[in-house]
Structure formats: C-alpha cells, structure tokens
Amino acid sequence: MSAKKAVQDTISSVLDTIPMVDTSKTTTTTPTTVKISPDSPADEVNYDAVDSMNYDIKNKKVFLYGNAIVTQKTLKLTAERMIIDFGNNIVIAEGHTDSLGNRKGNPVFEDGDQNFSCKKMKYNFKTKKGIVYDAVTQEGDLFIHGAQSKIFQGVQLAPQDSATHEVIYNRDAIFTTCNHPDPHFGIRAKKLKMIPNKIAIVGPSMIELGGVPTPLVLPFGFFPLKQGARTGLIFPRDYEYSPTWGFGFKNVGWYFPINDHWDTKVLTDIYFKGTWGISAQTRYKYRYRNSGNFNLSFSDRVRELSDASRARERSLSIQWSHQQDASAHPNRSFSSSVNIQTNGFQSRNYNDASSVLQNTLHSNVNYSQRFPGSPFNLTASMSHSQNTRTHEVTFNLPTVGLRMNRIYPFKKKNRVGNEKWYEKVTFKYDMDAQNRLTTTDTTMFTKETLESAQYGMRHKISSDVNFKLFKYINISPNVQYSDIWYGNRIEKIF
Structure with a gap:
C-alpha cells in the first residue's frame, strides 16, 4: 500500500451525454489532480504479513497476521499481529501467548541505530509519536525496562539545534546491566527521560534487589549513553548475601575517561549492615613508551560480636604495575610491581582459594640508567x-x-x-x-x-x-x- 500526495489523472472528464465523435478533429484533454487528505502521512507506508491480511474498507483498517511488518523510510516495525488504522494513521502491534503460555512475536521497533522490543505498541505515522507497553531498550551494556513509555520523534532539543532527536519518556522504569527478562537488580525510577545515544535522566529512584526495594535512594541521576569511551555509571554484575555483612553488591561506581591515554573508575561495595569499601582504579597507556595501572582500595568491615556489640576492621591495599616498552629509551628502563596490604585486606575481602591461602606478598620497583x-x-x-x-x-x-x-x-x-x-x-x-x-x-x-x-x-x-x-x-x-x-x-x- 502506498499513499502519495498527488497523482496525474489522464482520463478525461466524464460528460452527462455521449457526443458523436468527429474523427476530423483532434480531441484534447485537460489533466486533473487527485488531492490526498492533509491528514495522511507525509512518507510512504508499506506493509506485509506471512499468514494473512484482512481489509475493513468501511473503517479503513487492515488486519495483519503472522510475522507482520510495517516500514516507513528508516522505520521498521515487526510483530506477530498488527492493526493499521489509515483513518487515524495509527498502527497497533502486539505479540500473542501460545498454548504453552509462552509469548511469541512481541513487537520490535527499529529506527536507524535505535531499537527496542515490547509487549504492545501504538504508533502514529504522521505525528511520529507512540505509546509502548513493557518496553526493553538496550544502550551498550545497559538495559532499560519501562512499564509504559511514550516516544517522540523529530524533537529539537534547543532552538539553535538544527538536528532532531528521538525522546522517550518512561514510567515505572528500571535500568540495569542484568540481561534477564526479569532483572535481578537495578535502579528503579518512577520517571525516566531518555535521549538514545545521548543521556538518560531520572528523578528520585532507589536500588532494587530481586524485586525488593532497598533503603539506598538516589535523589536524581544523569547517565550518559554515548557510544565509545564515556563517563557513566558502572552497574554491579550481581548482588550477594553474607551472613556477617548482610545483603549487598560489589563494584558499583563511576567511569571517567580522562583522555586517550588515561582512564579511571571509582567502585564501591555496599552492604546493609554497615560494611562498605571503595577503590580507585586507574589505567594508562602510551604506545611505544609505557603502560600500567594503579589501584588504591580501602575497606571498612563491620562484624557483630557474641555480646551484640560491633567491631570494625579497616584495611588498605595499594597495587601498581608499570611496564616500559623495549623501544622507549636506549639507556633508561623503569618497571614496577607493587602489592602492599594492611590488616589482611586480601583475605578479608575476597573468598577465593588463592586470596585466602596466599600468605606472602612481594613488591619491586626498578630503575636503571646508563650514561x-x-x-x-x-x-x-x-x-x-x-x-x-x-x-x-x-x-x-x-x-x-x-x-x-x-x-x-x-x-x-x-x-x-x-x-x-x-x-x-x-x-x-x-x-x-x-x-x-x-x-x-x-x-x-x-x-x-x-x-x-x-x-x-x-x-x-x-x-x-x-x-x-x-x-x-x-x-x-x-x-x-x-x-x-x-x-x-x-x-x-x-
């Protein structure tokens, strides 16, 4: 199906009587223009389905069944079932549940580099706006789940900005690095505004573990979504439970790409019984010169004693590794391998065999100079x-x-x-x-x-x-x- 603004009609106007044709004279016709409704979409809309297509001419609707697909310029929408309402320029897409209770053919929306899946979607071809239910969007390693989302395309972010952007508003959203359909952890926000490949902005939100909200609250947050090295939030890969420290999760922090040669990430460990830790990890690399990393970590562990009192165990770790390229300097060399800990940092914070059984640590920093x-x-x-x-x-x-x-x-x-x-x-x-x-x-x-x-x-x-x-x-x-x-x-x- 195609909708176009105007076509030329080469059929002559129909008269109320049939005149006699004079073959000695040349008949000329005047082309007329068929006007398209101003409410129709500006760009051509194409659709197809594998199973069947039913037409409701009276209500200007088409029903698509079985791997239905609708395209418009760079936009592509696929789903198991669709209804296209040409009278209102709206398409409704949804999947269905089979006899075994499994969801099949959920809508997938693609537009350029942006794509997401959902359970149901309603989209207007003319206004470029839509409503999405139970959408899942992926931005790099970040997954954003929204109970209800509104899509606005062709939005100018500033009056002087000539480019247009897509803006998505989410209600009851959770964003996480867990790729499970029901995330095991994440940050739950009542409202979220997202500009794909740019930024996500959230209002008051809280950290959620296994569907259970925690007392850890964020008043607001800005999370860059740009591709490549960028400043942004680092989500934990998993959460854990310790009989001594309670529920908690490790390695939540922030990443800072300083320049092309240096980057830093600050990570924290948080447990509900008061135990916490923080570390700063810096990496650097200069081609044909040197490379290395520096880690500084601090841990404050709280454990309960038999008399219900609490004891704090603080420990520190300093690690530094540096390698010089063989071609960096003909007469000078420098290398380091540093591993210094206080108060049993390694055995207190890590539970693997090598950390617990290793009882000796060594460090070396070497410099040599020829004249x-x-x-x-x-x-x-x-x-x-x-x-x-x-x-x-x-x-x-x-x-x-x-x-x-x-x-x-x-x-x-x-x-x-x-x-x-x-x-x-x-x-x-x-x-x-x-x-x-x-x-x-x-x-x-x-x-x-x-x-x-x-x-x-x-x-x-x-x-x-x-x-x-x-x-x-x-x-x-x-x-x-x-x-x-x-x-x-x-x-x-x-």
Missing part, C-alpha cells in the same frame, strides 16, 4: 616483602647502586712506541646504599616506624696492573679499599 660516553651506570630499586600471617613487613626503601666500569687512567690516547707498564693500570669503583624498615602491616605508616629505619652505604675501590718482568715473570699487583658507613650509632657505658 653514554662515561663508564658510570646507576641502578635504584625499592622492594617489599610481607607475611600476612605474622603481619611482619620489610621494606628496602631504597637500594641504590653506582657502578664504574674498569678504566685505564694512564693509557695514552695517541701512543707512540711500545705500551708502558703503567698504562695497564686499571681503576674500578662501586657504591651501594640501602635503607631498611622492619615493621608490621598495622604500624607501617607511623612516625615510630620511620624513626627505626636502618640505613648505610658501602664504597669499594680497586686497582690492579699486569705486566711482565724480564720477559718471563708475570707481575699482577692489586689494591682494594672498602668502606662502610652506618647511619646508626651505638653507645655503651660501663
């Missing part, structure tokens, strides 16, 4: 070892090494004649420095720990020469000097 054109090279490192059972922690912060390769200080650059014995004299120098801290994981950041540091420095100088005496006797004298400096002093009084 082209000189015999010197420098190394510096920081290391950490920790026993989560005894709570003992040892830091080597830092360890520095300076090496001078063997040199020949008396060798002439432009030697004339045979090499002299003193030109074979070599000289070498090494220096090592270290600062060591030994403490527990609950007192590592206190003033007393810093004051108990043990530090020192060792110098080593060596020189040797090798020459022949009387052509047959090899002489190899060498001299070594070693010196150790300590930063602590011991006083004994008798």
Whole structure:
C-alpha cells in the first residue's frame, strides 16, 4: 500500500451525454489532480504479513497476521499481529501467548541505530509519536525496562539545534546491566527521560534487589549513553548475601575517561549492615613508551560480636604495575610491581582459594640508567616483602647502586712506541646504599616506624696492573679499599 500526495489523472472528464465523435478533429484533454487528505502521512507506508491480511474498507483498517511488518523510510516495525488504522494513521502491534503460555512475536521497533522490543505498541505515522507497553531498550551494556513509555520523534532539543532527536519518556522504569527478562537488580525510577545515544535522566529512584526495594535512594541521576569511551555509571554484575555483612553488591561506581591515554573508575561495595569499601582504579597507556595501572582500595568491615556489640576492621591495599616498552629509551628502563596490604585486606575481602591461602606478598620497583660516553651506570630499586600471617613487613626503601666500569687512567690516547707498564693500570669503583624498615602491616605508616629505619652505604675501590718482568715473570699487583658507613650509632657505658 502506498499513499502519495498527488497523482496525474489522464482520463478525461466524464460528460452527462455521449457526443458523436468527429474523427476530423483532434480531441484534447485537460489533466486533473487527485488531492490526498492533509491528514495522511507525509512518507510512504508499506506493509506485509506471512499468514494473512484482512481489509475493513468501511473503517479503513487492515488486519495483519503472522510475522507482520510495517516500514516507513528508516522505520521498521515487526510483530506477530498488527492493526493499521489509515483513518487515524495509527498502527497497533502486539505479540500473542501460545498454548504453552509462552509469548511469541512481541513487537520490535527499529529506527536507524535505535531499537527496542515490547509487549504492545501504538504508533502514529504522521505525528511520529507512540505509546509502548513493557518496553526493553538496550544502550551498550545497559538495559532499560519501562512499564509504559511514550516516544517522540523529530524533537529539537534547543532552538539553535538544527538536528532532531528521538525522546522517550518512561514510567515505572528500571535500568540495569542484568540481561534477564526479569532483572535481578537495578535502579528503579518512577520517571525516566531518555535521549538514545545521548543521556538518560531520572528523578528520585532507589536500588532494587530481586524485586525488593532497598533503603539506598538516589535523589536524581544523569547517565550518559554515548557510544565509545564515556563517563557513566558502572552497574554491579550481581548482588550477594553474607551472613556477617548482610545483603549487598560489589563494584558499583563511576567511569571517567580522562583522555586517550588515561582512564579511571571509582567502585564501591555496599552492604546493609554497615560494611562498605571503595577503590580507585586507574589505567594508562602510551604506545611505544609505557603502560600500567594503579589501584588504591580501602575497606571498612563491620562484624557483630557474641555480646551484640560491633567491631570494625579497616584495611588498605595499594597495587601498581608499570611496564616500559623495549623501544622507549636506549639507556633508561623503569618497571614496577607493587602489592602492599594492611590488616589482611586480601583475605578479608575476597573468598577465593588463592586470596585466602596466599600468605606472602612481594613488591619491586626498578630503575636503571646508563650514561653514554662515561663508564658510570646507576641502578635504584625499592622492594617489599610481607607475611600476612605474622603481619611482619620489610621494606628496602631504597637500594641504590653506582657502578664504574674498569678504566685505564694512564693509557695514552695517541701512543707512540711500545705500551708502558703503567698504562695497564686499571681503576674500578662501586657504591651501594640501602635503607631498611622492619615493621608490621598495622604500624607501617607511623612516625615510630620511620624513626627505626636502618640505613648505610658501602664504597669499594680497586686497582690492579699486569705486566711482565724480564720477559718471563708475570707481575699482577692489586689494591682494594672498602668502606662502610652506618647511619646508626651505638653507645655503651660501663
């Protein structure tokens, strides 16, 4: 079926009498225009069905059965059953329930990049408005369920905005990352306004678990829906129940794409008995230079004691991993692998076997530098070892090494004649420095720990020469000097 604004009628006007035709004269006809109703849609509407189509000429309706489809420009609507009302430019689409109680052929609405499914839909071709019941819309990893939705197409968001957009208003909506038809969790809002691929705006809403509302309330919210890296809410993949902490869910937070090289997400864990945690996870990557990630986490666990009182257990975790590309710098390298925890953070917050059974933690940060054109090279490192059972922690912060390769200080650059014995004299120098801290994981950041540091420095100088005496006797004298400096002093009084 097609509806067009105007067509040319090449049939001549019908007269009230039939005249005699004079074959000696040429008959001319004047074309007339058939006017289309101003209430008809501006664009052509096409429809089809696999099973059958019934026409109600009197009421200007068409009934479509079996995989019905209706298209209009970029719009496409499919459903098991449809009713097209040409008098009002309305299509009503819905699925049906089979003998086993399963829904079949629910309406699917597609328009450009936007699509959603629902149980029933009513759409006006002319005004581009519609009402949708039990719609499910997907925006990236986010699913939006609306009990009743209104669709408005061709909306200008601002007077100076020449582009038009689709706007959807939802009543009694829930948005979630759970892909189940009946979501196990999500944020329930009485009212929601959504501009596909742009933003979702909600009023007062609350977090819902298993269909049960929780006391966690949001006064309002803005959730970007743009494609690609974008700032937005991170939904939990699941919720959990702990006999100690109660109902709760992990990893609810916000994602921040800082630029093309850096991004950050802030995640929280929330439980109804007062336990909570927060973490900031940052990633960075520069092509042909370096990449890494940094995680800082804090946990505040609340548990009830036998006398009904409560005890708080706070713990902290610092993790940093950094890798330098092999082609980043010819004379300098830097890498890190840091894993520092306090008060048994890993075993308190994770219940997998590796987290519970692992009782040693190690960290290393390494830097090396070569100085082209000189015999010197420098190394510096920081290391950490920790026993989560005894709570003992040892830091080597830092360890520095300076090496001078063997040199020949008396060798002439432009030697004339045979090499002299003193030109074979070599000289070498090494220096090592270290600062060591030994403490527990609950007192590592206190003033007393810093004051108990043990530090020192060792110098080593060596020189040797090798020459022949009387052509047959090899002489190899060498001299070594070693010196150790300590930063602590011991006083004994008798």
